Amino acid sequence: MSVTEAQQQSRLLRGVHRTLTGLHPALESVVAALVGLIAGAILMAAWGYSPWEAYSALLDGAFGGSYEWSMSLSWATPLILTALTFSICLRAGMFNIGAEGQMYVGALAAVGIAYFSLPTGLHQLVGLLFAAVAGAAWSLVPAALKMMRGVSEVISTIMFNWIAKWLALFFVIRILVDPVRAEKTVSIPVSGRLPVLVSGTSLSYGIFVSVAFALFIYFLLWHTTTGYELRAAGLNPAAARYGGIRNKRTMFLSFILGGVAAGLAGATIVMGMPPTYAIFGGMPQLLNMGFNGMAVAMVGRNHPIGIILSAIFFGGLNAGASWMQIKAGVPLEMVNVVMGAIVIAMSIPTLIRVFPMIAHASKNLLQTLRGTKKEESA
Amino acid sequence: MNDARTPTENDFFLRAEQITKVYSDGTVALKEATLEIHPNEIIGLLGENGAGKTTLTKILSGLLPPTRGRVISPKGAVHFTSPREALDFGIGMVHQHFALVGTFTAAENVALGFERPFSRLQITKTTEDLEALMQESGLQVPLDVPVEKLAVGEQQRVEVLKVLSRNVDLLILDEPTSVLTPLEVDELFNLLRRLRDAGKSIILITHKLKEVQDITDRIVVLRQGEMVGDVKTADATTERLAQLMVGQAVETDIVELSDTELPVRKVLRKVDRTKPSILHVENLTALGNTGDIAVNNVSFDIHGGEIFGIAGVEGNGQTELVESLTGLRVPTSGQATINGTNILGLDPRKIYRLGVAHIPEDRWELGLVLPFTLAENAILGVHRWEQFRGAFSVLKWGKINKHVRELMERFEIRASGPSAPAKSLSGGNQQKLIVGRELAKDPAIIVAAQPTRGLDIGSAQYIRQTLVDMREKGRAILLVSADLDEVLAHADRVAIMYEGQFMEVCSPDQLNREKVGMLMGGVTAAKETT
Numbered sequence: 001m002s003v004t005e006a007q008q009q010s011r012l013l014r015g016v017h018r019t020l021t022g023l024h025p026a027l028e029s030v031v032a033a034l035v036g037l038i039a040g041a042i043l044m045a046a047w048g049y050s051p052w053e054a055y056s057a058l059l060d061g062a063f064g065g066s067y068e069w070s071m072s073l074s075w076a077t078p079l080i081l082t083a084l085t086f087s088i089c090l091r092a093g094m095f096n097i098g099a100e101g102q103m104y105v106g107a108l109a110a111v112g113i114a115y116f117s118l119p120t121g122l123h124q125l126v127g128l129l130f131a132a133v134a135g136a137a138w139s140l141v142p143a144a145l146k147m148m149r150g151v152s153e154v155i156s157t158i159m160f161n162w163i164a165k166w167l168a169l170f171f172v173i174r175i176l177v178d179p180v181r182a183e184k185t186v187s188i189p190v191s192g193r194l195p196v197l198v199s200g201t202s203l204s205y206g207i208f209v210s211v212a213f214a215l216f217i218y219f220l221l222w223h224t225t226t227g228y229e230l231r232a233a234g235l236n237p238a239a240a241r242y243g244g245i246r247n248k249r250t251m252f253l254s255f256i257l258g259g260v261a262a263g264l265a266g267a268t269i270v271m272g273m274p275p276t277y278a279i280f281g282g283m284p285q286l287l288n289m290g291f292n293g294m295a296v297a298m299v300g301r302n303h304p305i306g307i308i309l310s311a312i313f314f315g316g317l318n319a320g321a322s323w324m325q326i327k328a329g330v331p332l333e334m335v336n337v338v339m340g341a342i343v344i345a346m347s348i349p350t351l352i353r354v355f356p357m358i359a360h361a362s363k364n365l366l367q368t369l370r371g372t373k374k375e376e377s378a
Numbered sequence: 379m380n381d382a383r384t385p386t387e388n389d390f391f392l393r394a395e396q397i398t399k400v401y402s403d404g405t406v407a408l409k410e411a412t413l414e415i416h417p418n419e420i421i422g423l424l425g426e427n428g429a430g431k432t433t434l435t436k437i438l439s440g441l442l443p444p445t446r447g448r449v450i451s452p453k454g455a456v457h458f459t460s461p462r463e464a465l466d467f468g469i470g471m472v473h474q475h476f477a478l479v480g481t482f483t484a485a486e487n488v489a490l491g492f493e494r495p496f497s498r499l500q501i502t503k504t505t506e507d508l509e510a511l512m513q514e515s516g517l518q519v520p521l522d523v524p525v526e527k528l529a530v531g532e533q534q535r536v537e538v539l540k541v542l543s544r545n546v547d548l549l550i551l552d553e554p555t556s557v558l559t560p561l562e563v564d565e566l567f568n569l570l571r572r573l574r575d576a577g578k579s580i581i582l583i584t585h586k587l588k589e590v591q592d593i594t595d596r597i598v599v600l601r602q603g604e605m606v607g608d609v610k611t612a613d614a615t616t617e618r619l620a621q622l623m624v625g626q627a628v629e630t631d632i633v634e635l636s637d638t639e640l641p642v643r644k645v646l647r648k649v650d651r652t653k654p655s656i657l658h659v660e661n662l663t664a665l666g667n668t669g670d671i672a673v674n675n676v677s678f679d680i681h682g683g684e685i686f687g688i689a690g691v692e693g694n695g696q697t698e699l700v701e702s703l704t705g706l707r708v709p710t711s712g713q714a715t716i717n718g719t720n721i722l723g724l725d726p727r728k729i730y731r732l733g734v735a736h737i738p739e740d741r742w743e744l745g746l747v748l749p750f751t752l753a754e755n756a757i758l759g760v761h762r763w764e765q766f767r768g769a770f771s772v773l774k775w776g777k778i779n780k781h782v783r784e785l786m787e788r789f790e791i792r793a794s795g796p797s798a799p800a801k802s803l804s805g806g807n808q809q810k811l812i813v814g815r816e817l818a819k820d821p822a823i824i825v826a827a828q829p830t831r832g833l834d835i836g837s838a839q840y841i842r843q844t845l846v847d848m849r850e851k852g853r854a855i856l857l858v859s860a861d862l863d864e865v866l867a868h869a870d871r872v873a874i875m876y877e878g879q880f881m882e883v884c885s886p887d888q889l890n891r892e893k894v895g896m897l898m899g900g901v902t903a904a905k906e907t908t
């Protein structure tokens with residue numbers, strides 16, 4: 001009797017187990033996002049703001065209407081691409097922190113198309129191509145160092161970010177500088193701009209570039225031999241080698257693809273950001289887009305489709321932040337706090353298991369408390 | 379038999395009553411298992427992989443709580459919530475994978491667990507106690523050397539000492555002989571006998587029939603979580619035990635197991651050695667991971683229709699030899715050709731194109747990408763085949779899945795479907811997947827390293843039969859195995875490898891167990907005869 005009972009119980013358990021593990025990745029991202037928002041709320045409450053008011057303003061500013069949606073998607077456009085940079089390399093087993101620098105270089109290359117004229121259509125394509133090649137080229141050196149000398153890609157890409165940053169500033173101030181307005185680079189002519197998709201907003205056709213590239217990566221990873229080799233090498237390099245996969249080649253390829261994505265991110269910003277279509281002195285539009293992409297990638301579970309969704313979420317946070325500041329008086333920077341908390345929450349392995357653990361512990365605590373109370377009353 | 383050893387009604391040390399264990403994923407690992415343990419007795423716990431042997435011992439040693447049932451001692455029911463409580467009660471377990479700190483000495487490892495917070499470690503005292511214990515038990519290990527420098531057999535002795543130093547009454551050993559040389563096995567068994575005669579109880583987990591018959595007093599057989607047999611060793615025959623274990627008569631027309639004899643092949647096959655060999659290896663030398671010479675000047679040929687077996691204790695260069703022949707390691711010198719084409723220094727992809735299939739020793743590290751699905755694993759290495767790949771390298775998942783379903787059927791791989799994660803498969807099914815994938819390459823030569831290690835009898839038998847079938851089809855097979863019986867029963871020629879060299883290459887009928895044992899231990903036949 002007890003065996004059949006046990007079997008029944010086991011069937012139930014198996015069902016629950018399957019449901020939980022199936023939803024696991026998505027669920028974990030949602031839980032992490034909630035943890036981040038709650039952490040932000042606690043901070044706001046501690047400083048005397050109303051979290052409720054702030055978050056409703058944030059939501060309103062992010063997804064309240066077509067203007068808000070457009071702004072959120074505009075923020076999401078480069079984030080999708082820089083997140084892909086991180087994810088492609090992670091799928092191949094490497095930590096590429098270099099999206100930031102590769103994006104700067106891509107943006108510079110895109111500004112370069114201001115110096116010649118081409119018919120509309122071709123001009124944009126050449127701009128994207130320039131940026132992609134430049135981004136890929138910037139990722140080549142860390143990739144080559146890794147392959148030939150075994151230099152950790154984490155260190156080399158971080159260093160290359162700094163080189164790229166100061167190089168970009170030098171180019172912006174000295175080489176590509178607008179002779180009329182010294183605070184910015186020359187502007188990309190109309191023929192080279194990515195047209196605005198929703199007038200009055202900064203949402204451009206760049207979003208199609210991002211989404212198309214994400215879908216391309218999805219297809220590449222799961223439906224081609226190249227992607228198959230890349231994932232195999234990332235999950236088990238020894239088995240990949242055994243299976244005749246040349247790990248160095250897949251490594252190299254993942255770096256190139258990541259560089260292309262980051263370069264394109266730079267291009268979508270300078271070619272699709274009204275009104276100036278140029279880089280300003282301190283590079284405010286570009287700054288941190290590469291690093292934030294890593295957060296997007298983590299929440300998106302390094303899956304191209306997940307990345308699109310999480311980029312929209314993060315884009316919304318960024319877009320809604322100013323409205324939150326205006327309406328609820330909460331400083332813009334609170335959004336960074338929330339993003340940071342989300343990233344930390346994401347880094348906790350098997351986050352959702354924390355909750356059953358807490359439940360279990362509190363139950364035990366209650367029981368002991370009750371026990372002691374009984375003893376006291378007795 | 380000794381009178382003291384005959385159990386009486388209340389003369390038991392521990393009794394597990396009606397133990398049922400259901401894991402959180404729903405697996406029923408044990409169904410109402412009941413086991414009584416007496417002093418002065420060695421119990422053999424026999425069963426295939428997944429039969430519940432480890433679960434039962436984990437419950438006894440406090441690592442797992444039972445879902446239902448209870449463990450009682452003559453003084454009443456006992457509940458262990460941790461291994462430490464079980465140890466304090468007198469139950470110690472030596473696991474298959476040692477739990478030693480490599481950089482610590484034997485004494486420090488033994489002291490581990492005795493230490494209490496905020497108190498000084500008493501290494502000197504432990505060392506003295508240990509020396510006394512070594513005298514008493516006859517277990518000798520160097521005490522002042524880091525354990526990682528010790529041989530595996532010595533490390534196991536440290537583990538046993540660790541448990542004995544806790545004054546246990548029940549000692550549980552999980553597959554203790556899998557890493558030992560025949561000589562070390564004898565030593566271990568002598569020790570176990572002495573411990574038994576001193577009043578201890580011992581549980582020995584194994585799936586080696588011969589061992590269990592050698593040393594135990596009582597054999598308990600588990601099958602799929604149920605206790606299917608509890609017999610006195612004296613009354614048990616090998617056939618009966620095997621039958622209990624698998625639930626059906628095991629095919630025994632290839633091998634006849636007996637205590638002293640080797641498994642005898644009824645018919646020795648004739649291999650046509652007039653044709654040129656498929657694999658030719660000459661003076662191959664390769665270094666191990668530490669830079670020592672692992673394969674030392676080895677030469678051999680394998681012809682079509684032949685199984686060439688390499689026996690020997692693991693770690694004597696077999697792994698490095700296999701890696702050298704499959705492109706995973708670059709040898710320092712020598713030659714190796716397949717059908718006349720040099721293979722040394724080529725990468726695995728090129729070697730595979732010459733018709734080499736490789737069933738690797740480590741199926742988790744090398745053979746499979748565990749997070750991948752069954753289908754993704756089934757094409758590892760053959761993913762660039764024309765039939766799986768369209769224009770622009772696009773994978774044809776439809777065709778791949780069809781191929782996988784065929785493999786699943788042909789090789790009896792039990793899984794929910796091509797998209798099941800390889801992780802979710804049992805060891806036997808994972809190995810069948812690898813074997814199926816490799817044989818689907820239609821290779822000229824199959825390099826099979828430990829192809830049946832850790833598998834249940836059914837799967838192991840199936841895989842051996844598959845290799846034999848490939849031999850009948852004229853393929854050359856290199857069979858490397860630590861399972862001596864497996865090599866002797868199937869190989870047409872056997873090489874015994876010791877410290878990177880072949881001690882002897884001969885037909886299996888020219889060997890007997892004693893001779894093989896000595897060769898495996900590095901003693902040449904010449905020395906024996908003189």
